[in-house]
Amino acid sequence: MQTHEIRDRFTQHFVNAGHQAVPSASLILDDPTLLFVNAGMVPFKPYFLGQQNPPFPSGTATSIQKCVRTLDIEEVGITTRHNTFFQMAGNFSFGQYFKEGAIKHAWSLLTGPTDDGGFGLDPERLWVTVYLTDDEAAEIWEKEIGVPAERIQRLGMEDNYWSMGIPGPCGPCSEIYYDRGPEYGAEGGPEADDNRYLEIWNLVFMEFERGAGDKKGNFELVGELPQKNIDTGMGIERVACILQGVENVYETDLLRPVIDVAEAVTGAVYGKEHESDVRFRVIADHSRTAMMLILDGVSPSNEGRGYILRRLLRRIVRSARLLGAQGETLGRFMDTIMDTMTPSFPEIAANRERISRSAVNEEKAFLKTLESGTALFDRTAAGVRESGAAVLGGHDAFELHDTYGFPIDLTLEMAAEAGLEVDMAGFDLEMKQQRERAKADNKAKKHGHVDESVYREWVDNNPTVFTGYSELTGDATVIGLVKDGVSVTSAAAGDEVEIILDATPMYAESGGQMADRGTLTAGDALIEIRDVQRVAKRVSLHKATVVSGGIELGTTVTAQVDGGWRHGAQQAHSATHLIHAALRQVLGPTAVQAGSLNRPGYLRFDFNYTEQLSDEQMSEIATIANQAVDADWAVNTVETSLEQGKAMGATALFGENYGDVVRVVEIGGPFSMELCGGTHVARSSQIGPVAVLGESSVGSGARRIEAYSGMDAFSYFSKEAALVSGVASQLKAKSSDLPDRIAQLTERLKSAEKEIAQLHQAQLMSRTGELVDQATQVGQFTVIALKLSDGISAGDLRTVATDLKGRIRDRAGVVVLASADAGSGKVPFIVGATEQAVAAGVKSGDLVKLLGQYVDGRGGGKADLAQGSGSDAAGVDAGLAAVRDALAGM
Structure with a gap:
């Protein structure tokens, strides 16, 4: 039985029982407690908490909710039981039925004949568990359903008491297990072996509200819910394993095709050895999760949800390369998983190009990162092992992260594979000093539900x-x-x-x-x-x-209402629709909205796109938008059903949950048609001019356009015109001649700067003879350690150091120079060592790091030449002295 048929049978079973079918919510909800929807009941939480009455006439509902859990990403593939994405089928009752009803509904579907819409499972292979003190549920299972007492087990808080892990609804639960047979483990039911006995359904008898606590079970009950509710969850993937007769979820019709493609592109074979199997499973699991996240509007980035997506995609790429893949692979994985998932999620079909492009562009960027970062890691790890140590330094881990874009979790994985640990305390200290960037799944703080x-x-x-x-x-x-x-x-x-x-x-x-x-x-x-x-x-x-x-x-x-405020906001909102329509004309239908802000006179529009827009494209977008203003089109609105609105061709916003009745805003017929509840001008001409300010990146795969509308646009154009007029007057040129005139001046300026730089360098080089005379003997080394005059750039410093090193190449010589670059406010410094000095044990990179400690800086390089930059010129003298002392001690 295919997975999409399992989904259909589940939904139809409960619809026949009077439940209202509710579509899956987006993985992204406006809920401060969650990064992603992680349980089937999340969209129903306000009804369970009594904050709202359920909008279902029957007081019951059923859904198949897409869920993502990311706390155990590292466990994916190590066992066959962890998935980051899963489908949770559930039935819900808001005070209509309780334990007996929930148990009977589940049992009849699981054991009902397939010809009657059931799953046809053998009742003799089903076991159940109940909470330790739940005599009522145990009695229903035994007396009403007929499950023998020996197949009913009582388990404690960890296993049979449900909550979301945060303050909110909770209650005892009863779980249904399927006995896969003696070949999978020991007899004795779920309490003896939960690998042989596979949990497939959890029935939660929700009747209490829990308070704060740091662990599951370590919390107090703060009261009863307004009514007794039912929340159940049947794992679609686990039931598919049983009905398809396969070992695990990776063998089902949804994920096995991805593994087959991975075998084809890598040359490796699944099922031969554990380490390779883990990588195959990571590819399959993460491909599906990443695809579903992109479908719901997430773009790769360095924080929040985007960081989770980036992490998943990069783990896929690295796993494929470790299996032997060459070049790009994500496109094939994405195509395959979209093929297997489309029967269950038809909306994938309309978004294939966008999903594929987002993933492939992230792969291209990461392959460059992977190449340079892996080489650096290998060199660093080899050096650690040669020294006899077993810990990769925090600074090295940070350099991989900060300079090469190498995620710290990837460094940790590679270090573990190399038999090394990572100095995370040192890494965290570097992070705190340099920038605030941390993994989102560790930083996402969970709070109790907002009390509404x-x-x-x-x-x-x-x-x-x-x-x-x-x-x-x-x-x-x-x-x-x-x-x-x-x-x-x-x-x-x-x-x-x-x-x-x-x-x-x-x-x-x-x-x-x-x-x-x-x-x-x-x-x-x-x-x-x-x-x-x-x-x-x-x-x-x-x-x-x-x-x-x-x-x-x-x-x-x-x-x-403040009429001026509303008028300006309406102009900006209507202008946003014009910008969106113009974007789709210029870039194609995959350039879809990812967010917007409209305030009087100003708009910003975020959209999913992976490339910087050219000046020509920006000009075309601005022209199309203003042509729409000039066309004086009527702005029409109509209220209709969501299905009819989509049938009309109205564009919907990803991640937005629309009601049954939607409002379609149409400007210029097919030019712009969107689902939108905002307020708008009556005719496009009332928007006034639209001044497109520019576009920028707001994360990988996401761009932002900003613009003014109405009088704000007019003021912007007026200021620009005044500026151009002023420049033309200064240069004594016509406005139309300004580009050529400025280009000429720029070229002359570059030529003059180049000539000055050559003169400056010649002046510096003329002094190197004097600097050699200032060399001193420090132990076995001839040392030139000097603070040069201010104004010498890092490039000039390198030129002087290289020349000085050449002048003392016949000795064990070390050159240490520092300056203060007034132009940048930085303190550049450099260390160079001759061949004899390197042979004697000098490592320029170590000396640069030592000097950096005194000038609030850092740097690195090779044994014969290393360079760095700091910000505290007052520490230069002490830093030079520290380098001399280090050389004296060698």
Whole structure:
């Protein structure tokens, strides 16, 4: 039975039982507790917590949620049980049924005949576990289902009590296991061997809320949930193993094809030896996870979710190379995994090119990093072993990371393979001193859920009606006041308060458009609204300051939007749609939106693209956008179903979860059509001019365009025109002649600078004879250790040092020079050693590092020549003295 059929059977089983089928949420949710969705119940958490009533008429739901867990990336492939991406099939009840219903639903699907839509598993091979004190569940299994008592085992908190690991809902659970047979391990049920007895379904009886704790089980129960709920999770991949008769998830129809391709491109064979098998599994697992992350809008970067993606892709590349692959491989892996996953996730088909391009470009960049970084690592590791040590220095690990872009986890892996440890304390110290860059899966801080229960009454019963599409002023009734997280009945002058109205013309921040500003008035009361935010996409919270008078529940107020603010925001938002449409015309349909910000007169637009845009492309984008303004197209909106909106050709934002009813904004017919809930101008001409400022990188595979609109664009153009006019006047040239005139001046300046540099170098070289005379004998070495006059650059310093080293090449000579470069504010320094000095044990790189300690700098190089740079010129003399002392002691 193919995996997509397993998914279909699961969904249909629960739909037939009255559950509402809910599509999988994006892997990226607006949840401060999670980097990615990591459990099937995550999208339903507000309903379990009682913050919102479930929007399902039956009070039950079913879903197959895509999940990613990254805490055990290093374990992937070592065993066959760890996957970073998995599909969690679940059924959920919000107070409708509890333990008996959940158990019967699961059992009937697992053991039901395949002809009737079941999975047809042998009941005699199923075991169950319950929580130690859960007599009720044990009795249901034995008396209602007929599972023999000897196949019902009681386990403790670690195994049979569920929570997300953070404050939130929790409860005892009952797990269902499949006995794979004696060839897989010892008899005795799950408590004896959880390799033979494979867990396939977890039924969570959610009835409590837990508090903070540092370990699973080490927490207190802070109370009962408003109602008893059911949250179950069946592992699609594990059931596929059983129904397809394969050893593990890597042998199923989803992942085995990737391993087959990996065999073809590497020449290695899967199943022959453990170390190679681990690499094959890493390729298969990470290819799928990376593909799904890119599908949901993640781009490789050095922080957060993007760092996780980058780490996965780089592990694939390195694993393939260790198996024998030459050149690029990610394109083939991505094509294969997209083929196997498309039947379950049809949206992959429309995004194949974007996914492949993002992965392949990351591979190209990493192959360069891998080549240079691996060579440096091999040299460094060899030196460590030759010295008899077993620890790779923290500075060396940091240099790999900072200079060569080598991830520290990759250094750790390679060090382990070489039988070495890494001085992580030293690495962390270097990181703290130089820059703040850390692995996101270690830095992502988990917190308890945001308590929105104070808003539940309004979310469930009194959602805010937004009237701002058609009016900027309107009367409304105050139906809620929240101060410092507590519901109150009134607010006085000077209070900071959140105000909930039954209706509002003020736009709440959403879709990149900043919230409206405005006022509420009632009699002598004046309230300033500085921000509007939404709760559960249903209630508008007006963040307010009571300027004068007071306000109470039930007060009728007049809400007034700041018209100038709204007009500017609408211009920017509509201009964003034009920029998006122009981008797609110029770059193609794969240049899709990855985020935006619109405030009055200004917009920024992030999009997935891997290459810097040319001046010609930028000019074309600006021209197309302004032509759309000049066309004076009507801006039309229509509310329709999500399916119909997509059928109309409307562009949707990746990672956004749309409701059943969506708003389509259309400008110029097919020119621009997007799903958007924001406010817009009535006609494109009202946007005014659009001034495209430029574009830049915001991470690997992501670019950003910034622009002004309306009067801000006009002001920008006016300032630019004044600047050009001023330059033309200074150069006594026409504006049209400025490019040629500036090019001529630039060429003359370069020529003059080159001539000055040659004269400067000649002057320096004329002094080298004098510098040789300042050599001193330090032990067995002839040493020239000097601080030269300020203003000598690092390049000049290298020229002088090389010349001096040549003048004393017949001796065991060492040249140590430092200066202060006024132009850069740096303190360049260099150490050179003759052949005799190197033979006597001098290592210029070590001496450079020693000198660097005194000038707040660092550097490196070879034994005969090394160079560095610092920032504290006051330490030069002490640094030179330290180098002399080191040479004297040799």
